[in-house]
Amino acid sequence: MRGASPVDHNLGGVHISGAECITHESMIKEEALNLIHRALNHPKGKSDFINISIQKIHEHTQINYIPPLTITTLDKNENELYPNLILEKIGFSKDKIQKTLNTLLNLKNLKGALIISFDDFFEFRDNIVRCTNMDYDISIKNELNDFLIKNNFNGKYLKEALCLSSKICNDPNVLCEVCISDDKNYTTGYISSKTFGYVRIKNFKPINHDFGGRIIFIKDKLKLNSTIEYLKNSVVLINSIPKINSNCWWKNV
Ligand code: PML
Numbered sequence: 001m002r003g004a005s006p007v008d009h010n011l012g013g014v015h016i017s018g019a020e021c022i023t024h025e026s027m028i029k030e031e032a033l034n035l036i037h038r039a040l041n042h043p044k045g046k047s048d049f050i051n052i053s054i055q056k057i058h059e060h061t062q063i064n065y066i067p068p069l070t071i072t073t074l075d076k077n078e079n080e081l082y083p084n085l086i087l088e089k090i091g092f093s094k095d096k097i098q099k100t101l102n103t104l105l106n107l108k109n110l111k112g113a114l115i116i117s118f119d120d121f122f123e124f125r126d127n128i129v130r131c132t133n134m135d136y137d138i139s140i141k142n143e144l145n146d147f148l149i150k151n152n153f154n155g156k157y158l159k160e161a162l163c164l165s166s167k168i169c170n171d172p173n174v175l176c177e178v179c180i181s182d183d184k185n186y187t188t189g190y191i192s193s194k195t196f197g198y199v200r201i202k203n204f205k206p207i208n209h210d211f212g213g214r215i216i217f218i219k220d221k222l223k224l225n226s227t228i229e230y231l232k233n234s235v236v237l238i239n240s241i242p243k244i245n246s247n248c249w250w251k252n253v
């Protein structure tokens with residue numbers, strides 16, 4: 001589902017909401033109604049334009065089952081340099097850290113993620129990629145909901161963001177993803193990577209800041225097209241419950 005206002009994204013409308021799911025045929029109507037409800041009730045406003053597309057996953061389609069990234073939660077109010085420290089661990093220079101954080105805080109109305117080549121920091125502005133075709137496998141949905149409730153993760157965004165980011169970081173060409181919400185009241189963001197997992201940072205952005213979005217850093221720009229193909233079209237299902245990392249080594253870095 002893509003929701004925009006006052007008109008279609010392609011006619012210049014502002015992105016309001018985007019979401020998706022992988023479900024059984026018998027659940028299509030129910031899930032479509034959920035998505036319409038989301039498009040009409042988003043903190044950014046009400047979508048005037050809603051596009052829902054439904055696509056069959058054929059029997060012969062290859063499904064990639066992957067584990068979710070491990071979750072760590074930090075709070076920038078405890079150490080304002082957490083974003084810098086995590087990015088440094090991933091391999092960012094001071095200059096790249098500043099550029100990344102500035103770009104992130106100024107992203108607006110993207111209907112997908114911005115891709116940047118890590119080596120030369122070239123932004124693929126025309127390649128805003130909407131990563132789709134991922135969800136949690138139906139076999140873990142109940143256990144996952146219990147896990148989310150038990151750990152206070154059942155707020156607005158974590159479940160979907162973790163799924164999306166687990167798919168993104170599963171591509172060997174992805175170095176990391178950096179994200180803050182474009183919901184002005186949601187200040188938790190994250191930096192995720194295969195190596196360090198899904199590192200949530202509370203108070204990553206100031207309250208009432210209605211800019212935000214996602215940046216994906218890729219290692220090899222020559223592999224851009226295959227990364228885009230994977231992010232858009234490869235069907236990924238998460239089939240295990242996330243682990244929580246309580247080993248807070250970076251608190252002392
Ligand atoms: C979004 O999907 O709009 C932003 C998600 C940000 C972080 C979610 C979390 O881990 O709390």
Ligand code: MG
Nearest residue numbers: 018181182183
């Ligand atoms: Mg969003």
